[in-house]
Amino acid sequence: MKTFKKATDPNILKHVNALDNGEITTVSLKHIFHHGSSKYPNLFRRLDVTEENLRTQELASGTSFAYDVMGVNGTGFKYEKDNAVEEFRNISMNELKSSKLDWRDIGKWLPAIKNWGTLINLAKMTYNAYIEMGQEDWYDLGEEYSTNNTFGWEEDGIRGYVFASSDNKTLIISIKGTSMGFGAGPTVPRDKENDNLLFSCCCAKVDRTWTPVCDCYKGGYSCDKTCLQDSVDGESLYYGITLNLVNSIYHEYPNSHIWLTGHSLGGALSSLMGLTYNLPVVAFESPGERKAASLLHLPHPPAIPWDKMNIYHFGHTADPIYMGSCNGFSSSCYIGGYAMETKCHAGIACTFDTVSKLKWSVNIKRHRIQEIIDNILKVWWNLFKLFPDCKNDDECEDCGLWEYIE
Structure with missing residues (x-):
């Protein structure tokens, strides 16, 4: 059976720019990667998902793990040097200046972001990444030690779900986001630590009732920039282990x-990986990750252009985490030990105005992935016949009250 078929259904094709080039492929869950962080930094495992256990998991969870997505021919860029990003980071960190990046336009096979079915199915894949597969036949990719008999390894680190077409021409990596709320899962403490490192202004130092997650706070609105950069770039933190995970798949x-x-933290990590590997990204309701990208010294304009990155963020105005309401010191995000203060996104932000058009009030509960799947993506076009407003945040500023001391 062919993996690709010509997309001819007008309902499927609605709002695709390159209609003649749009093709649909079916992807299904093929691997799950689990990489440990601070507790088990050497833990790196892969679970290969067979068709039989995939069907079993679908029946048990009531959730599909196979989806149709549309790809289109588009343009992007390619670095002239294979080690361009590594070189850029080294010069930026060690010489405190931006390097010139040599790049050229190339053709790329990209997700059709204006195709509603593709958007919905990508969002569903982000939901899948929160579902744990109850199997024991994990293959160890990292350093050998007795993780098989170690209690609690599932509580540590991040997961990446790999969906693939039958010929492996198209791979979609869905990175798990933050587990929040009652019964949310065992990774909550480390998710929270990484959220507060990546998306607060200075290690989540909000007021004297908070315990910061690093020692960079200098009093008032002062923060040690070098300390902060070192704190977000640890090998056992989520950027470093996601880098290792994506590198292995790549x-x-x-x-x-x-x-x-x-979704959420998973969307931000996806964006950081997109900047690192120059891969297309579709993120949902992620907090502003541009500050984290700057602290990690990843390439950014003017070294590369925003419109060539093919990084797209989808969110809505009633979600305080996506909108960065905490940047204005609203109490709506300082809940349960989370300080989600950044609001600026890399690439293009496509924002559904749910406050004006759906009359939603701003509420942290609106941050759930089910909200954007069931109550936005599935109904928006029928209600308004409009695609959300999309723009780059090049004039956006994070943490304007803070002074970062070199």
Whole structure:
């Protein structure tokens, strides 16, 4: 059976720019990667999902793990040097200046972001990343030690769900986001630590009732910038372990078109990986990750252009985490030990105005992935016949009250 078929259904094709080039492929869950962080930094495992256990999991969870997505021919850029990003980071960190990046336009196979069915299915893949597979036949990719008999390894680190077409030409990596709320899962403490490192202004030092997650706070609105940069770039923190995870997939499937997606923290990590590997990204309701990208010294304009990145963020105005309401010191996000203060996104932000059009009030409960799937993506076009407003945040500023001391 062919993996690709010509997209001819007008309902499927609605709002796709390159209609003649749009093709649909079916992807299904193929691997789950689990990488440990601070508790088990050497833990790196892969679960290969067979068709039989996939069907079993679908029946048990009531959730599908196979989806149709549309790809389109588009443009992006390619670095002239294979080690361009590594070189850029080294010069930026060690010489405190931006390097010139040599790049050229190239053709790319990209997710059709204006195709509603594709958007909905990518969002569903981000939901899948929160579902744990109850199996024991994990293959160890990292350093060997007795994780099989160690209690609690599931509580540590991040998960990446890999969806692939039957010919492996298209791979979609869905990175798990933050587990929040009652019964949310065992990774909550480390999710919270990484959220507060990546998306607060200075290690989540909000007031004297908070315990910061690093020692960079200098009093008032002063923060040690070098300390902060070192704090977000640890090998056992989420950027470092996601880098290792994506690098493994990237080199295992060198001839595949790889897309990244994720919700919340998973969307932000997907974007950071997109900046690192120059891969297309569709993120949902992620906090502003541009400050984290700057602290990690990832390439950014003017070294590369925003419109060539193919990084797209989808969110809505009633979600305080996506909108960065805490940047204005609203109490709406300082809940349960989370300080989600940043609001500026890399790439393009496509924002559904749910406050004006759906009369929603701003509420942290609106941050759930089910909200954007069931109550926005599935109904928006029928209600308004409009695609959300999309723009880059190049004039956006995070943490304007803070002074960062070199």
